[in-house]
Amino acid sequence: MTPTIERGPEGGFAVGPIDGLLNLARKHSLWYLLFGTACCAIELMQTGGPRTDTDRFGMVFRSTPRQADVLVLAGTISYKMASRIRLLYDQMAEPKYVIAMGSCANTGGLFQESYAVVKGGDLFLPVDVYIPGCPPRPESLCEGLMLIQQKIEREPWLKKAWGKYKSDKPDPMPTEGCEPLR
Amino acid sequence: MGSFSEYLANIGRSIVTLGDGLAVTFSYLLRKPFTIQYPDRTEKPVVAMLPERSRGILEIDINVCTGCSICAKQCPIDCIHIEVVKDEETKQRVLKRFDIDVAKCMFCGLCVEACPVSGLRHTHEFEGSMSDVHRLMLSFVDKPQPVAKPAKKDEPAPETKPVGSIVRKLLADWWKPANPTSGGPR
Amino acid sequence: MTEVLQSTPDREELILNMGPHHPSTHGVLRFIVHTDGEIMRKAVPDVGYLHRGLEKIAELQTYPGYMPFTDRINYLEVMFTNMAYATAVEKLLGTEVPPRAEVLRVLVCELNRIASHQITLGCITMDLGAFTPFVHLLRERERINDLMEALCGNRLTFNYMRIGGVSQDVPDEWLKQLEAFLDHFEPVIDEFDSLISYNEILIKRMGEVAVICAEDAVGFGLVGPNLRASGVDWDVRRDLPYGAYPQMDFQVPVGMGEKGTVGDCFDRFIIRVEEMRQSCKILRQCLANLPEGDIKAKVPKMPRPPKGEVYSCVEGARGELGVYLISDGTPKPYRLKWRTGSFAGLSIIEHISRGLMIADLVAVIATLDVIAPEMDR
Amino acid sequence: MTTASKEICKKLADKLGVVLDFREEAGDPWALIPAERWKQACLTARDEPELSFNFLRSLCGVDRPDDGVIEVVAHLFSYQHRHALVIHTNTDRSASRLESVSSVWPAAIWHERETFDLFGVDFTGNPDLRRILLPEDWVGHPLLKDYEEPDSYRGIPTTRPGYEKKKFGPQLKKPAPKKPAPKVEKKPEGGEAPKGTAGSAEQK
Structure with missing residues (x-):
């Protein structure tokens, strides 16, 4: 994180380091919403469980969307549920992230021929990270959450909030310049 | 008075049974921890710790594949796409496309059971998180190449690449910033 | 989430919405x-x-292609x-399953029953406010997941059985691992008892609450542990014995009104x-008399069962799990009903919830052990 | 199994005073009950001491477009005598209507709601007959063989862009001409239960 000096309305502000500090804090308190729709919900529970203890990364589940940063689309989404998920997403505070966990949330998965299933979470929500698997292993979900951490790390959101961020460049992708985990 | 003593007895029983439970919980302070420190603080990578039969992301060794398309027919949800054409000059069957849609795959293993040459297999790889769902369509054929001949009875089976190496390379390629298809708007 | 509060002044009745996203409801389920x-x-x-x-x-x-969907x-x-x-499907085809496959099926079923009850018991305690037992049970369930992964290749969606048998034989080391697990797990059940089962607070939350009499239970079609x-x-x-269960010796626990x-x-x-x-007991018997032989009967690759219909049921973790299958002689089922x-179990809630406290509703849902995909399919 | 079912069926037929059509194919045998005697047969099956079917295992519909009927199938079981019986009845496909058995077994309330939801069978006398699995504004009854999926539902496309989709219904049945006739008649019946909104009408 290179320190940058930004000109504020009243004088100089060292926004870069503050951004870095804030991102560091945000990165290590990534709270996900305890919300699962289908099979992946069990693996979501196991991820919070003792084996892949996500508390190690400061990832704690919250029961209310108002306190959550990450919405994990864990499982098949039916049309009846889609509008409720949208409602949950709208209740979350900015900045918020969405993870599509498993094949059903990615593309509808094995329910391509079903009349009642939404073919992919990205048809009605902006999805940040897609995790393959049916259901993905807890470690897989952990990796997805870590990708969100990497994305947070390079987010200039304070600059953006200050109105000083040049918005002609698209938001950095989580994979851009990131290192693979292994 | 009876109800009052019952009330006190209730409180007493609650404290005693709660103590029993807490004793169990505290005993876990002295036991071996159960957590696996994914991703880095493990003796060996998690992928190597998985059991032999673990079904991870699919991969195909195209040097072995005979282009018979049995796997694509077996797949209940059509997530394997194979294209085999006949080359007019060499009269050989050429494998043009072998894509596996990992974003749709349900990891059931029916295709692997059906593969007659064991070219298609489940790896132990599970780390394939992507920010773009289209990248989860894994293409195993870079340029068209002739399909392999099925091995004769007395011939030794053709050598296959180590399980997992193909898909690991394929997934790692996406991480390179030089890749023109990486990045860009969602 | 939508019509959250709505009161009707003339009847002094408050209509309260609960779910579909609610941490205590099991899966997505709304009241x-x-x-x-x-x-x-x-x-x-x-x-x-x-x-x-x-x-x-x-x-x-x-x-055969529908088998992964049953997962x-x-x-x-x-x-x-x-x-x-x-x-x-075997009943329609008239296939005989080899004895080794039958015992293997019983073995994995009972292992699965333990895993399922672990989640259920954990959810009951979590819904009633005790989080720790849930974590303990998740830890034990992780061991079963490992066993299942070593046997079938996946942690949750096993896709292990095939028409006419099972897909893979047990690995050599696996039976020893299972025995080690049983040696470890049987004391854990006792530990769980002292951890939470007889906790006075839990008893007060659950004893005498939402009593379902036998007549109602039969009339509403409750099955399994609830019945x-x-x-x-x-x-x-x-x-109604099936598979290898006639060879097994086990007791069936029945409600005693203990508390x-x-x-x-x-x-x-x-x-x-x-x-x-009891499942541990059955598992030990399976381990002791696992017969040798084939694991899969000869079944055509694309079976075409004769025209007809069949109802087949097994005792699942949530009671009788039945499949009603109609075949019209083609390679695809004509109709399949679960x-x-x-x-x-859920249909009885409207009947028994009358006069209960709101806080008891979660206890009722949790102990009836309703799971969203099973209701909705 | 077969002989036992035959005897049970005979007993039931004696009590009802009609001759039941008893069919044996592969698998389980079953008896066909005339639709107008449906509830009476269920009551008899439950109350007759020799039968005493106190457990309704399941109740479901089966669509038979070739015969122009929707079958309703009930699986009965008796805990006392440990015997089972499968009874079928036929309802007219264009206007399927059947007397509810929810007063016989309370479990039937939800089973009938499900059958109504997926097949559109109207159970007269069911206290709570509305959609159970699908949203209230859903159009059509999806388990009918001629059900056709709309292109989108509430603005969400039903097919993922770039993915091909196997078609429902019409592809399933070989003879094509039979379908249009019942479907046109079906429409007003299916439209009345879910309040047909303007948006859903457009999709159709």
């Missing part, structure tokens, strides 16, 4: 609760938030759904703890 103060007048379940049309998909798939009927009792479907908790001594494994009345929430809780013990325990 419209009519309350008078703290007392519920009735709680009307609203299901279908996980309706996936699995019965329609069956009509589009071939018989998703109920993700907590995958082996039972696999087995119910496999036995239904047995009401005092009806019925178990498909023992009374209140027969058929209350505590009975439904403690029966599941006891069933885990009869599941949760669907019937």
Whole structure:
């Protein structure tokens, strides 16, 4: 994180380091919403469980969307549920992230021929990270959450909030310049 | 008075049974921890710790594949796409496309059971998180190449690449910033 | 989430919405609760938030191709759904399953029953406010997941059974691992008992709450542990034996009214703890007499069962799990219907919720052990 | 199994005073009950001491477009005598209507709701007949063989862009001409239960 000096309305502000500090804090308190729709919900529970203890990364589940940063689309989404998920997403505070966990949330998965299933979470929500698997292993979900951490790390959101961020460049992708985990 | 003593007895029983439970919980302070420190603080990578039969992301060794398309027919949800054409000059069957849609795959293993040459297999790889769902369509054929001949009875089976190496390379390629298809708007 | 609060002044009734996203509801499941103060007048379940049309998909798939889809009927009792479907097709085809495969099926089913009850018991305690036992049970479940992964290749959606047998034989080391697990797990059940089962606070929350009498239980079609908790001594494994169960020796726990009345929430809780013990007993018997031989009967690759229909049921973790299958002689089923325990289990809630406290509703849902995909399919 | 079912069926037929059509194919045998005697047969099956079917295992519909009927199938079981019975009845496909058995077994309330939801069978006398699995504004009954999926539902496309989709219904049945006739008649019946909104009408 290179320190940058930004000109504020009243004088100089060292926004870069503050951004870095804030991102560091945000990165290590990534709270996900305890919300699962289908099979992946069990693996979501196991991820919070003792084996892949996500508390190690400061990832704690919250029961209310108002306190959550990450919405994990864990499982098949039916049309009846889609509008409720949208409602949950709208209740979350900015900045918020969405993870599509498993094949059903990615593309509808094995329910391509079903009349009642939404073919992919990205048809009605902006999805940040897609995790393959049916259901993905807890470690897989952990990796997805870590990708969100990497994305947070390079987010200039304070600059953006200050109105000083040049918005002609698209938001950095989580994979851009990131290192693979292994 | 009876109800009052019952009330006190209730409180007493609650404290005693709660103590029993807490004793169990505290005993876990002295036991071996159960957590696996994914991703880095493990003796060996998690992928190597998985059991032999673990079904991870699919991969195909195209040097072995005979282009018979049995796997694509077996797949209940059509997530394997194979294209085999006949080359007019060499009269050989050429494998043009072998894509596996990992974003749709349900990891059931029916295709692997059906593969007659064991070219298609489940790896132990599970780390394939992507920010773009289209990248989860894994293409195993870079340029068209002739399909392999099925091995004769007395011939030794053709050598296959180590399980997992193909898909690991394929997934790692996406991480390179030089890749023109990486990045860009969602 | 939508019509959250809505009061009707003339009747002093408050309509309260609960779910579909609520940490205590099991999967996505919604209740419209009519309350008078703290007392519920009735709680009307609203299901279908996980309706996936699995019965329609069956009509589009071939018989072997539908097997992975049965995994998703109920993700907590995958082996039972696999087995119910496999036995239904076998009955139509008239296939004899080899003895080794039968015992292997029983073995994985009972292992799955333990895993399922672990989640159930954990959820009951979590819903009633005790989080620690849930984590303990998740830890033990992780061991079963490892065993299952070593056997079938996946942690949750096993896809282990095939029409006419099972897909893979047990690895050499696996039986020893299973024995080690049983040696480890049997004391853990006792530990769980002292951790939470007889905790006075839990007993007060569950004893005498939501009593279901035997007549209601039968009339509403409750099955499995819920039915047995009401005092009806019925178990498909023992009374309509299938597979290798006639060779097994086990008891069927029935509700005794240990901390209140027969058929209350505590009975439904403690029966599941006891069933885990019995499953361990069956597993040991399977280990002791595992016959040698084939694991799969000869079945054509694309079976075409003769025209006809069959109902086949197994005793799942949530009771009788039935498949009604109609064949019209083609490689695809003509109609397939799942009869599941949760669907019937939830239909009774409107009836028994009258006069309960709002806080007891979660205890009722949790002890009836309803799972969203099984209700909605 | 077969002989036992035959005897049970005979007993039931004696009590009802009609001759039941008893069919044996591969698998389980079953008896066909005339639709107008449906509830009476269920009551008899439950109350007759020799039968005493106190457990309704399942109740479901089966669509038979070739015969122009929707079958309703009930699986009965008796805990006392440990015997089972499968009974079928036929309802007219264009206007399927059947007397509810929810007063016989309370479990039937939800089973009938499900059958109504997926097949559109109207159970007269059911206290709570509305959609159970699908949303209230859903159009059509998806388990009918001629059900056709709309292109989108509430603005969400039903097919993922770039993915091909196997078609429902019409592809399933070989003879094509039979379908249009019942479907046109079906429409007003299916439209009345879910309040047909303007948006859903457009999709159709």
